[in-house]
Amino acid sequence: MSGHSNWPEWIYIAVVVALMTWVGAEAWNAERLVEEVPEGAEVIKVTGQQWFWTFEHEDGTIEIGELHVEVGKAYKFEIMSKDVIHSFNIHDYVVLMDAVPGRINTVWFAPTDVGTHDIQCREYCGLIHYNMRGTLYVEEPSS
């Protein structure tokens, strides 16, 4: 088409492509940082079932409805379910991962402060879903 410049359109397309690329790269990088488990993280097996959480530490200690961890240490949760789909959530530490029957999903975190926090199920899983709660106790290192 004569007498008509396409430059604004091309610049617009370039800006959109650049922005989308930047957004994708930033999101990808944040996901990578959040998903890479640090070396030496203690594995805790988390089992969800109607309607409570069970935690098994590496040394075989089993806790039900409560979880004791040490501040400044990394923990890798291996999350599974015995019945329906649940979702393991420690809201204060932005830990959220589905517990799916037949699958082991993983998520890690490193508590930064001593204190207690709520653990809850974030996927509607039946009658007592609302009360499928637990408590996270973050304590001083024992040694």
Place this chain on the structure above:
Amino acid sequence: MKRMVGLFLVLSVLVVIPALDLAFAQGDEPGEYLDRRVIIWNLFFRMMAVAFTVGAVVAGTMMWIVWRFRESNPKAKPTAYEGTDW
């Protein structure tokens, strides 16, 4: 057309190649101790900053277009498509 190629070359050097480089640099090395709350909040904050900036530019451009090309603008000239019989 040559200028277009030049523009995209510059853009790819500035944006696309570093992004791809970053994306393919991932290895199996163990992660660092970091606070996922900070990472996630930072990402959210930057995305929102970009979203609101882009939104403001787009909304501003639309408002300017509506204002500039309104019928009552003294500078408005009918286009050939609209005809000249006013």
